[in-house]
Amino acid sequence: MTKIKDITRFLESVAPLRLQESYDNAGLILGDGQAELTSILITLDVTEEVVEEAIASQCNLIVAHHPIVFSGLKKITGKNYVERTLLKAIKNDIAIYAAHTNLDSITGGxxxxxxxxxxxxxxxxxDPAGGILKKLVTFVPVDYAEKVRQALFSAGAGNIGNYDSCSFNTHGQGTFRGDDTTNPFVGEKGTQHYENEIRVETILPDYLQGKVIATLLEAHPYEEVAYDIYSLDNKFEQIGxxxxxxxxxxxxxxxxxxxxxxxxxxxxxxxxxxxxxxxxxxxxxxxxxxxxxxxxxxxxxxxxxxxxxxxxxxxxxxxxxxxxxxGHFESEQFTKELFYELLTKNFPKFVVRLSEVNTNPVFYF
The missing domain is CATH 3.40.1390.30 (NIF3 (NGG1p interacting factor 3)-like)
Known part of the structure; x- marks a missing residue:
């Protein structure tokens, strides 16, 4: 059973919420992520007409570029189009998701x-973004260095421009002594141990840090894994x-x-x-x-x-x-096509519809 959260997690793996601007409100704006997905309606903007289209098409998830809610709402009484749209969606159990400036900032966005x-x-x-890249440094027994490196790369570390699997490796000697509660991978507890190790350095975007560190801890043979995380000022050429x-x-x-x-x-x-x-x-x-x-x-x-x-x-x-x-709408109109390509490729068993409602509020005479 595919849930709404499966769609939102996928979209956020493509365009992480971390990449949105401070004023933005990307993500699941309305609805229950645990709800079972029926079908998806794609639009640039969410309006009352779009929600009515979703109802008629039996879609319970609207994926939009522009968030229907930018700033906080204290009341939802239907006094303007935002509140009326939300009320209609709530009454019909329709979730609303937006990928906005986070989708703007990725290379394939x-x-x-x-x-x-x-x-x-x-x-x-x-205009590449700064403040996103981090460097990971860890220390691995020589015979396990390749395994750990490949695990880190598979988790998304080590990408620089058009190159992947990037790392720097130096040989050295690590020392440690475990107390009576330890079960050391090499050496004996209570005894100072000297181990030939490789210092592995690689790079990663901060939004992958949790995944990369979890992968490191799983792939590394030591009971206690030593690693350092450094924030970098380098521009991230793939984001901006x-x-x-x-x-x-x-x-x-x-x-x-x-x-x-x-x-x-x-x-x-x-x-x-x-x-x-x-x-x-x-x-x-x-x-x-x-x-x-x-x-x-x-x-x-x-x-x-x-x-x-x-x-x-x-x-x-x-x-x-x-x-x-x-024009604003004109420049972003093909974002619907982008969503469609991403979703139909990765969720081929579900109906994904392009909204037929023209949400452009600007007309030309």
Whole structure:
């Protein structure tokens, strides 16, 4: 029997909640994770119409990009669309889950999907995150070092960029003496022991620390395992906001605008002045991305594709880049497709539906 929590745990293994911004509210927002799953409805936003669609489709889990609740609610009386939506979902036993900025920040997330739709190559994170990486150091008997290393790698440690199974190993000698209550793997209790060991160093993201340490303790032969955890200032190149990549062939600026218009089905694109230069490198950020403008410029992007640019923010481009505001909804619309691909691949026995409700609150005349 598959439960709602099985879906949410999977989604959080792809986009850990640790990666969400401080203002965000990703995760299971409404519902019982222990409830048996019937089917899933995927949407960008949760509205009353989306909940009605879930009811009609007999879906008891809505997976959305934008959280229906951002800040705390003191009352749920139905006075606005958020409260009415929640009330309708509660009455019909429909759970609501959101993966928002945590899904934005992973390599294969929202911005990766935008890059894919545009056809960008050699894509990488535009603004890699700091404060996520940690170093694990442990000490293993020589004959068991390979076993422990492989266990750590299988738990997600040792990834640096496009390389995996990364570690540094040095030989040394460990000493220990167990008291009368111990059962040492090597040596005898009550006697000082000297053991040839390997110091194994590897790297991991902090959201995997619990899993990696549990794996270490299970794989290590010692009764008491010595290890150190260090926080690192290094940027984590696989996690962060925005992405940047290159076109297979250079295009004119007008051709890029037409490509964006056709790909994202938008009737209008607000943009800064064209620079009359060929376009090769494009930076993207789904949703509101003005905070990444300087990063895009510093990275040498010719175009910055995003949404929600304010009037005065367009001036900040200073003719160093073309900003193309394609709209918030338009930039993130393919997130539904991303969810669908992830869920149907990993839960093929369940019905996963794409919502047919257009939740874009912005209309163009």
């Amino acid at each position: 929202v911005n990766g999907k935008i890059c894919e739709k545009i056809g960008l190559e050699n894509c990488k994170i535009l 906001m925005g992405m940047i990549g290159t076109l297979p062939e250079e295009k004119t600026e007008k051709d890029v605008l037409q490509l964006l218009k056709d790909t994202f089905h938008t009737g209008v694109i607000r943009h800064t002045a064209l620079r009359q230069k060929k376009v090769n490198k494009i930076a993207v950020c789904g949703g509101a991305g003005s905070f990444l403008l300087n990063k895009a410029i510093s990275a040498g992007a010719d175009f910055f594709v995003t949404g929600d640019f304010k009037y005065h923010q367009f001036f900040d481009a200073e003719n160093k880049i073309v900003v193309a505001d394609i």
